[in-house]
Each structure stands twice: as structure tokens, then as C-alpha cells.
Amino acid sequence: MSRLLRIRHVLAGGAALALTLLFAPQGFAAEQVDIELVLAVDVSLSMSPDELEIQRHGYAAALTHNDVLQAIADGVHGKIAVTFFEWAGATTQHVIVPWTVIASREDAERVAAQLSASPPNSARRTSISGALEFGGDLFAESGFTSMKRVIDVSGDGPNNQGAPVQGIRDALVRQGITINGLPLMTNGGLASAYDVAELDKYYSDCVIGGPGAFMIPVNDWEQFPEAIRRKLVLELAGPWSQPWRAEVEQGLPVVLAQATAPYDCMVGEKLWRDRSWMWESR
16 A cells, blocks of 8 residues: 555544544533532541431431522532542442432432431541542542532541541642541540541641632531531532622631641541550541
8 A cells, every 4th residue: 555545544534533523422421510529428436326327417418408409500500410438447438329410409319318328337447548539539430520529528537547648638639629628526436535636727737628628627516517518508609609708707617728837747647656555446
């Protein structure tokens, strides 16, 4: 075959490929949503069974709240994609709700029913870094596309297993993922020996990050349902909207990611090392 003929074959093949892509069925394209949201919830042994139930019920109530549904409806596409998993140690992550579209109250109620279908189970240790890695991997299998990807992580203690949390946080932020936090400063459960006094500052300096990242500290379990509702509205509405301004101006404090004197992001690992003789797990 002459060189000119080979060139013609290449050009013809390229044109055929372009036409195939141009007229391919729409099913090949990822579904557009306003936000892909990963809800990552701590179920380490520091949580009592009652507290685990409070978490599940709090998320179910928030996802079906009128304010949250209105924030979803106000989006460009009027729908979001959400997945919910529970985590503890570095290898303990369980997806409770796989990737699901919420575009209506009926959709939200189906997700709430999934959260209530089976009781939560606790497990040993606390690996925020493991939860963030797992959450980051979930985006690759979402089947959706959006302008905003968020991991929403809640927990009641610092990282004490797995990779250092700062490095994982920074790697995800470089991928364009935002990490928001809900530090649970409730001092309950079985293993208070591993608590830190300023978990909110730990989350601010070591866990949250990315465009518009923020956290809402929870000091009492009675605050939890309202904190979840507010956090979802803020994530869905965006920092320049009227709902954002209204939420920030009232209720629980909203703490934005900011450059401050650094917290010791290895505090959890050090506490575990220094007190491992106690054989208490979280």
C-alpha cells in the first residue's frame, strides 16, 4: 500500500470515529447533576448504639427536610447524586446507600428508608484518612458528572490508624474534591482516653479542605439533626447564595477552612501509641 493510500485510510478511520461519537446514543454520557456528595459517617467504638442511631436518623431527617429539598430544586439541574457509607478503622468502610439521584421528595424518602433498613454496626479504631481515600475512590464509580464533588465526613476523634490524614486530604483537594467536616465534640462512648480537647480545630487544620470548605462543630447530640440539615443546605446552596447567608447568620457556627497556627495533625496517632497498653479501641 502506498504512503498516500495509508494516509487516506487513517483519515477515513478518524472521520468514522468522529461520526460515531457525534451520533452515539445519549446513554453513553454520564448523567449531569449539580453535586456529587459522599456522606462518610464514623461508627468507631467510641460511639454508643444510641449515638449510631441518632446519626442515621439525623441524616434521614435532613435529606427529607424542606430546606434541603428546596436547595436541591434550586440547582441548575435540580438534582444531586449522593452515597452514604460508614467507617471506622483503615479497612472498615461499608456502603449503606450506593450512588443515588435525589431530585424529588420521593427520591429522598427512598434514601431515608435505606438508612433505616438495618441497624448500624460499630468497629475498632478511627481512620479518617482511610475514610477519605475510600470516599475519593467512590467518585470514579459514580456514573455522574458535576461541577462540584464533596466528601462530607463526620467523626468524634482524630485519625489514629492508616496514613496521616493531611497527606490524603491534600491529594484529594488537588483532584478538585472539597472536604467538609462535622466534628462531634460529644465526649460519649467507650474510649474517651483518645479524645482531643479541640477536635474542631483539628478538623479545621487537618481534615477539611478545597474550594469553600467548612465545618460545623457539634457539642451535644441534640444539635446533630440541625447541624446535618444546615450542612447540607450550605453544601447545596453555595457561598454566594441567599440560603448560605441566612444559614451562616443564625444557629450553629460555620467555620471555614483558613490558615491558622497549625494543629498537631498526628495527635491521634500519638495518643494511640502512648496509650495502647490500655487495650481500648476506637
